[in-house]
Structure formats: structure tokens, C-alpha cells
Amino acid sequence: xxxxxxxxxxxxxxxxxxxxxxxxxxxxxxxxxxxxxxxxxxxxxxxxxxxxxxxxxxxxxxxxxxxxxxxxxxxxxxxxxxxxxxxxxxxxxxxxxxxxxxxxxxxxxxxxxxxxxxxxxxxxxxxxxxxxxxxxxxxxxxxxxxxxxxxxxxxxxxxxxxxxxxxxxxxxxxxxxxxxxxxxxxxxxxxxxxxxxxxxxxxxxxxxxxxxxxxxxxxxxxxxxxxxxxxxxxxxxxxxxxxxxxxxxxxxxxxxxxxxxxxxxxxxxxxxxxxxxxxxxxxxxxxxxxxxxxxxxxxxxxxxxxxxxxxxxxxxxxxxxxxxxxxxxxxxxxxxxxxxxxxxxxxxxxxxxxxxxxxxxxxxxxxxxxxxxxxxxxxxxxxxxxxxxxxxxxxxxxxxxxxxxxxxxxxxxxxxxxxxxxxxxxxxxxxxxxxxxxxxxxxxxxxxxxxxxxxxxxxxxxxxxxxxxxxxxxxxxxxxxxxxxxxxxxxxxxxxxxxxxxxxxxxx
Ligand code: HEC
Ligand code: HEC
Ligand code: HEC
Ligand code: HEC
Ligand code: HEC
Ligand code: HEC
Ligand code: HEC
Ligand code: HEC
Numbered sequence: 001x002x003x004x005x006x007x008x009x010x011x012x013x014x015x016x017x018x019x020x021x022x023x024x025x026x027x028x029x030x031x032x033x034x035x036x037x038x039x040x041x042x043x044x045x046x047x048x049x050x051x052x053x054x055x056x057x058x059x060x061x062x063x064x065x066x067x068x069x070x071x072x073x074x075x076x077x078x079x080x081x082x083x084x085x086x087x088x089x090x091x092x093x094x095x096x097x098x099x100x101x102x103x104x105x106x107x108x109x110x111x112x113x114x115x116x117x118x119x120x121x122x123x124x125x126x127x128x129x130x131x132x133x134x135x136x137x138x139x140x141x142x143x144x145x146x147x148x149x150x151x152x153x154x155x156x157x158x159x160x161x162x163x164x165x166x167x168x169x170x171x172x173x174x175x176x177x178x179x180x181x182x183x184x185x186x187x188x189x190x191x192x193x194x195x196x197x198x199x200x201x202x203x204x205x206x207x208x209x210x211x212x213x214x215x216x217x218x219x220x221x222x223x224x225x226x227x228x229x230x231x232x233x234x235x236x237x238x239x240x241x242x243x244x245x246x247x248x249x250x251x252x253x254x255x256x257x258x259x260x261x262x263x264x265x266x267x268x269x270x271x272x273x274x275x276x277x278x279x280x281x282x283x284x285x286x287x288x289x290x291x292x293x294x295x296x297x298x299x300x301x302x303x304x305x306x307x308x309x310x311x312x313x314x315x316x317x318x319x320x321x322x323x324x325x326x327x328x329x330x331x332x333x334x335x336x337x338x339x340x341x342x343x344x345x346x347x348x349x350x351x352x353x354x355x356x357x358x359x360x361x362x363x364x365x366x367x368x369x370x371x372x373x374x375x376x377x378x379x380x381x382x383x384x385x386x387x388x389x390x391x392x393x394x395x396x397x398x399x400x401x402x403x404x405x406x407x408x409x410x411x412x413x414x415x416x417x418x419x420x421x422x423x424x425x426x427x428x429x430x431x432x433x434x435x436x437x438x439x440x441x442x443x444x445x446x447x448x449x450x451x452x453x454x455x456x457x458x459x460x461x462x463x464x465x466x467x468x469x470x471x472x473x474x475x476x477x478x479x480x481x482x483x484x485x486x487x488x489x490x491x492x493x494x495x496x497x498x499x500x501x502x503x504x505x506x507x508x
Pocket of ligand 2: 294296304305307318
């Protein structure tokens with residue numbers, strides 16, 4: 001192979017054709033043999049010719065360093081007797097779509113970040129590659145880092161000029177583990193950096209910074225791209241006891257490379273370094289964000305949510321109706337932060353005496369709308385039929401919001417403390433697979449002092465998830481999606497399986 005030549009000229013897609021034609025000039029015979037593999041795919045998949053996957057990247061690595069190495073699809077192809085039929089049922093790249101499904105949908109079966117386009121609903125192209133990027137080394141052999149979002153989904157308002165339910169505020173946690181016969185959770189002499197991939201700024205993707213000062217009554221304006229807790233879209237996490245945290249990252253659902261299409265399952269890259277700045281370990285995890293609160297289903301002009309009110313602006317309809325019903329003057333005091341009067345444990349605001357907390361007010365008022373289905377009720381305001389924030393193992397086992405949270409009346413139970421009294425794994429699983437006493441799932445630790453979320457992911461996205469980005473961390477760390485279960489991710493010597501996570505009488 002003319003390594004230099006291909007390294008210079010090869011890049012994604014079209015580059016492959018350049019390489020192919022160059023090869024043909026130099027080694028006509030060989031090139032024909034290579035194109036032959038590609039052409040062999042045309043007969044089982046007649047939609048391939050001239051499509052986006054009609055190139056050598058179907059089977060080969062796309063980056064210059066690894067070219068012409070085979071990707072996982074190419075490897076499977078070679079190891080299964082060069083038969084497309086033999087590998088059609090496999091999912092070579094582990095992105096939860098079979099090779100057959102991908103080849104039919106014209107996405108690359110050997111590229112984890114490239115997946116079939118969604119076919120229903122608002123067309124979120126969730127499955128386009130976000131950026132072509134070779135992940136950093138996952139481990140230097142001595143350390144691993146695991147990261148996760150504390151909530152399974154974060155919601156923010158699409159805009160802030162009229163009112164705010166929730167600001168952009170994404171929180172990432174990480175734990176660094178020193179590998180060993182007896183691994184150690186460490187925070188000393190290690191720093192952890194984070195960045196959101198393909199998302200380096202937020203200011204022109206939301207008007208939050210125009211109104212943050214007023215809404216949150218801040219002593220001074222919030223600097224652009226900095227969130228309410230002082231963190232930006234990249235930076236260093238803070239140490240907090242046994243973990244690292246970046247709180248309130250002001251993430252929006254628009255990537256730098258596409259500022260018009262919402263992308264709710266953004267990826268964060270998290271990197272652990274030693275004091276000299278050497279990379280010890282890295283990982284990627286989802287930072288979820290959605291503006292899909294479908295208030296417009298009922299609060300459009302003269303909609304059922306505000307009979308007789310038509311301001312022409314969704315949020316102004318809501319405020320006008322609130323003023324009419326409650327005698328408030330919200331329209332005159334825009335922008336309004338609902339939690340200024342309705343207390344919110346999410347924002348840590350006490351609200352006004354005698355006004356119900358925001359969760360209670362919202363769920364109680366809308367309780368008559370309950371049709372006892374997830375789609376017809378919770379997904380009217382929580383994201384949503386397009387975002388599908390419930391996407392993990394329990395969803396795949398047929399559970400809905402109501403299985404864990406109950407229906408509107410249960411959520412609107414006035415004796416519930418919102419954000420604190422939440423479902424528990426032990427509603428369905430045994431105590432050996434449950435949270436720590438009196439602690440929420442997200443604050444609970446299990447095996448070896450590792451957080452539940454490090455091995456299982458966030459609530460609503462418990463591994464494995466139907467959203468492929470959620471599975472990336474497991475794939476990077478242990479080679480396959482699902483619960484982090486491979487002992488040697490952390491242990492250097494294979495321990496006794498009988499004493500593994502949830503088996504022995506350890507910290508569980
Ligand atoms: C359907 C899968 C497939 C496609 C498409 C494909 N190849 Fe390959 N290629 C392979 C396999 C498998 C090998 C490994 C050698 C073998 O088993 O024959 C290979 C080997 C090679 C090699 C030799 C690598 C080495 O290390 O010896 C080169 C170069 C190459 N291919 C170039 C290309 C080019 C250029 C294209 C696009 C025109 C292409 N291939 C398309 C499957 C494919
Ligand atoms: C499925 C329909 C539906 C959806 C979706 C919906 N609402 Fe409503 N909303 C209603 C109805 C119906 C009422 C009660 C109207 C009445 O009192 O007759 C209402 C009332 C309200 C009120 C007035 C409360 C008061 O002061 O009495 C507010 C505020 C409100 N909704 C906010 C929202 C917000 C914010 C969203 C989106 C997060 C939303 N609604 C989504 C149907 C809906
Ligand atoms: C200035 C204070 C104030 C602000 C700001 C405010 N509300 Fe209210 N809200 C009230 C009061 C007072 C009531 C009546 C409470 C009662 O009846 O006990 C009320 C009632 C409601 C109700 C009906 C509650 C129920 O149980 O019937 C809903 C829903 C509601 N507000 C939603 C909102 C939303 C959404 C926002 C932000 C857009 C908001 N409120 C902002 C003061 C406020
Ligand atoms: C009409 C809109 C609306 C509907 C319908 C709705 N929610 Fe909510 N929900 C909200 C809003 C707004 C908040 C944010 C309150 C806050 O910031 O504290 C919220 C917060 C929550 C919370 C977190 C706060 C808490 O109370 O613990 C849970 C859990 C929740 N909703 C569950 C549900 C479930 C389950 C359903 C369906 C049975 C549902 N919601 C239907 C609007 C809605
Ligand atoms: C398998 C059980 C389960 C299902 C199903 C489930 N939840 Fe939750 N949910 C939880 C748990 C557990 C928490 C709290 C975890 C914590 O804070 O540690 C939670 C928390 C929440 C919160 C607070 C914010 C957050 O993300 O922690 C909201 C809002 C919420 N759920 C809404 C929903 C909605 C809407 C659905 C359906 C689309 C749903 N949940 C389905 C278990 C579930
Ligand atoms: C409403 C009942 C319910 C609740 C609550 C619930 N689960 Fe599950 N879970 C199930 C069911 C059903 C299955 C599938 C059958 C099985 O494996 O037991 C399952 C399976 C699992 C699996 C195996 C997934 C796989 O395919 O590898 C894990 C891990 C899991 N749950 C974790 C959790 C965690 C963590 C919580 C708390 C945040 C939780 N579950 C809360 C019902 C529930
Ligand atoms: C070091 C990784 C690790 C940690 C930390 C961890 N788990 Fe697990 N968990 C596993 C593995 C591996 C399995 C599958 C083997 C099994 O079922 O025992 C599992 C299984 C589960 C299941 C599913 C059991 C079933 O019926 O299928 C639940 C529920 C669960 N864990 C909850 C938790 C909770 C809650 C915590 C935190 C208190 C936690 N886990 C901490 C690795 C972990
Ligand atoms: C995410 C990292 C991680 C994974 C994955 C993991 N462990 Fe551990 N394990 C730890 C940590 C941390 C300790 C605490 C060591 C100590 O006691 O200081 C530990 C301790 C243990 C111990 C007690 C060791 C001792 O001598 O005190 C056993 C046994 C064990 N693990 C078995 C397993 C098995 C079996 C698996 C796979 C099923 C597994 N572990 C997967 C992190 C992990």
C-alpha cells in the first residue's frame with residue numbers, strides 16, 4: 001500500500017473514490033480486486049450503487065491513521081466467508097441496528113456513530129454521525145474514568161422572553177478508578193476535564209443570556225456561555241468527595257455543525273489527567289437536553305388550555321390565562337420565572353407562602369387531562385414523542401412513566417416532595433439491587449464505592465438504551481452495550497465472579 005499517498009488523500013466518503021481511482025492508476029489489477037468487494041454488495045443490496053455508502057468506508061476504517069484497516073463490518077465480512085447473507089443478522093458496529101437494517105437504510109454498518117434516520121415523528125436526525133472523531137485512549141492501563149449525567153433528561157425552555165420553567169442546566173458526574181487487584185476510587189492528584197463534542201458555545205442558540213440576569217435576579221449579568229453554577233461548555237470538573245462534578249453546564253440542543261436541527265442526546269468527552277497533564281483515561285457519555293415541552297398541544301390561540309385567549313404567542317397565552325384565573329400580573333412582569341412564586345427543589349427556590357410548588361401546581365391543574373398513557377399524558381409536557389426520554393432497559397421491558405411514578409394523581413399528591421420523593425429500583429427489584437437507604441438512585445453507590453449510575457447509567461436511560469449514544473460508554477469501556485459488567489475494566493486480575501457486583505457481601 002502507498003501508505004503516504006492514502007494518508008494524505010483519504011478522507012470520509014468522497015475521499016474513498018479518490019483513493020480508489022489512484023489505486024487503479026498505480027495498480028490496476030489490485031484496485032479491481034478491491035472494488036470487487038464493494039460490487040459484491042450490489043446484488044444483495046441493489047439500493048447501494050451511487051448511494052452515500054457506495055464507497056470503501058463500507059468495510060474500511062475512515063481515518064488516515066488506520067486506513068486501510070477493516071472496520072468491524074469488514075472484519076465480520078472477511079471472517080464469515082465473504083458472505084453478506086451470513087452477517088446480515090449481526091450488528092457489527094454495536095449501534096443496536098443489524099447490518100441488514102443499516103444496509104437497507106443506507107447507513108454504515110461498520111460505523112458506530114452512523115445509524116439509520118428516524119422514520120417517524122418530527123425528523124430528528126438522531127442517527128447522523130455527530131463528528132467523525134477517533135476517541136481518545138480509554139485507559140493508559142492504570143486508570144479508567146466513568147462519567148454520566150445525573151438526570152436521565154434535562155428540559156429547558158425553547159426561549160426566555162416571556163417565562164422560564166427551567167434554565168439550560170446539565171450536570172455531569174465522573175469517577176476515576178485506579179485499576180488494580182483491588183481497584184481504588186481516586187480523586188487526589190487527578191484532574192478531570194470535560195467538553196461537549198461539537199458544541200462549544202450556546203449564546204446564539206438560545207436567548208437565555210439576554211434574560212438570565214432578570215429571571216434569576218443575579219447581582220451581575222451572567223457571562224456568555226457560562227451557566228448558573230459557573231461552569232461552561234468545557235472546562236475542569238470540581239472534586240466533590242468521591243467523585244468529580246460539572247454542575248449546570250448551559251448546554252443547548254444545537255450542535256456547532258447544525259444549528260437548526262435539535263439533537264437531544266449530545267455527547268460529552270471526559271478526560272482524566274495527571275498533574276503533568278498526561279492523559280490517564282477518557283470516556284464519552286450522553287448529556288441529554290430537550291426543549292420538547294409540548295405546551296402548544298393545548299395552549300395555542302383559543303386552545304383548550306386558554307379558552308377565549310389569543311395573543312398570537314404561545315407563552316403569552318399561558319401567562320394571560322394565569323393572570324385571568326389567579327389575578328396575577330405576569331404579563332406585565334415578563335420575563336417571569338415560575339419558581340419565583342411556585343417553589344422548586346430543582347432550582348432550590350423557596351417560592352411564596354401559600355402558593356403550591358411548581359410540580360404540584362402543574363400536575364394538579366392538568367390532572368383532568370390524564371388518559372393514563374405515557375404518550376397521551378406525560379409526553380404532553382415531558383420530552384416527548386420525538387425525544388423519547390424514557391429509553392433504557394425498563395422501557396425495553398415494557399415499562400412506562402406510570403409503572404414507576406404512578407399517574408397524574410400520584411405525581412400531584414400534595415404530600416410528595418418533588419425531586420426528592422422519587423421512584424426506587426426496589427419497587428421491582430430486590431434489596432440487593434436497590435439504592436442506599438434514604439438516598440436517591442443518583443446519590444447511591446454500590447460495588448466498591450462506585451456509583452450505581454457509573455455501571456447502569458442515568459434513570460430513564462438504564463443500560464442498554466434504545467438511543468445508541470447512551471451505549472457508547474459501555475462499548476468504549478468493555479466492547480459491548482449494556483450494564484458495565486466486565487470485571488477487568490477496573491480489576492487487573494479477574495476476580496472471583498461469585499463476589500462481583502451484587503453477588504458477594506460487599507458494599508451493596
Ligand atoms: C465489502 C467489504 C469491502 C469493501 C466495500 C472494500 N473492501 Fe477492501 N478489503 C476488504 C477485506 C475483507 C479485505 C482484507 C483482505 C481480504 O480478505 O481479501 C480488504 C483489503 C483491502 C486492502 C488491502 C489491505 C491490506 O492491509 O492488505 C486494500 C488496500 C483495500 N481493501 C482497498 C479497498 C478499496 C480502495 C475499496 C473501495 C474501492 C475497498 N477496499 C472496498 C473488504 C472490503
Ligand atoms: C393536553 C393539553 C395541555 C397541555 C399539553 C398543557 N396544558 Fe396547560 N392547561 C390545559 C388545560 C385544559 C388547562 C385548564 C384550563 C381551564 O382551567 O379551563 C390548562 C391550564 C394551564 C395553566 C393555568 C393555571 C391556572 O392559573 O389556572 C397554566 C399556567 C398552564 N396550563 C401551563 C402549561 C404549560 C407551561 C404547559 C407546557 C409545559 C402546558 N400547560 C401544557 C391543557 C394543557
Ligand atoms: C407572582 C407569583 C406567580 C408566578 C410568577 C407564577 N404563579 Fe402560578 N400561581 C400563583 C398563584 C398565587 C396561584 C394560585 C394558587 C392557589 O390557588 O392556591 C397560581 C396558580 C397556578 C396554577 C394552578 C394551580 C392549581 O393547583 O390549580 C398553575 C398550573 C400555575 N400557577 C402555573 C404557573 C406557571 C407555569 C408559572 C410560570 C409561567 C407560574 N404559575 C407563575 C402565582 C404565581
Ligand atoms: C401539563 C404538563 C405536564 C404533564 C402532563 C406532566 N408533567 Fe411532570 N412536570 C411538569 C413540569 C412543568 C415540571 C417541572 C416542575 C419543577 O421544575 O419543579 C414537571 C416535573 C415532574 C417531575 C419532577 C418533579 C417531581 O414532582 O418530582 C416528575 C417526577 C414528573 N414531572 C412526572 C410526571 C409524570 C409521571 C407525568 C405523567 C403521569 C407527568 N409528569 C406529566 C409538567 C407536566
Ligand atoms: C424504571 C422507573 C422509571 C420510569 C419508567 C420513569 N422514571 Fe422518572 N424517575 C425514576 C427515578 C428512579 C427518578 C429519580 C432518580 C434520582 O433522582 O436519583 C426519576 C426522576 C424523574 C424526574 C426528575 C428529574 C430526573 O430526571 O431525575 C422526572 C421529571 C421524571 N422522572 C419523569 C419521568 C417521565 C416523564 C417518565 C416517562 C416518560 C419517567 N420518569 C419514567 C424512575 C423512573
Ligand atoms: C416498574 C418496575 C421496575 C423498576 C422500578 C425498575 N426496574 Fe429494572 N427491570 C424491570 C423489569 C421488568 C426488567 C426485566 C426483567 C428482569 O431482568 O428482571 C428489568 C431489568 C433491569 C436490568 C437488566 C437490564 C438488562 O437487560 O441487562 C437492570 C440493570 C435494571 N432493571 C436496573 C434497574 C435500576 C437501576 C432501577 C432503579 C433506577 C430499576 N431497574 C427499576 C422493572 C423495573
Ligand atoms: C460495578 C458495577 C455496578 C455497580 C456500581 C452497580 N451495579 Fe447493579 N448490576 C451490575 C451488574 C454487572 C449487574 C448484572 C448482574 C446481576 O444481576 O447481579 C447488575 C444488576 C442490577 C440490577 C438488575 C437486577 C436484575 O434483576 O436483573 C439492578 C436493579 C441493579 N443492578 C441496581 C443497582 C443499584 C441500585 C446500584 C447502586 C446502589 C447498582 N446496581 C450498582 C453492576 C453494577
Ligand atoms: C467500575 C469498576 C469495577 C468493576 C467493573 C468491578 N469492580 Fe470489583 N471492585 C471495584 C472497586 C473500586 C473495589 C474496591 C476495592 C477495595 O476494597 O478497596 C472492588 C472490589 C472487589 C472485590 C473485593 C476485593 C477485595 O479484595 O477487597 C471483589 C471480589 C470484586 N471487586 C469482584 C468483582 C467482580 C467479580 C467484578 C465483575 C463481575 C467486578 N468486581 C467489577 C471496582 C470494580
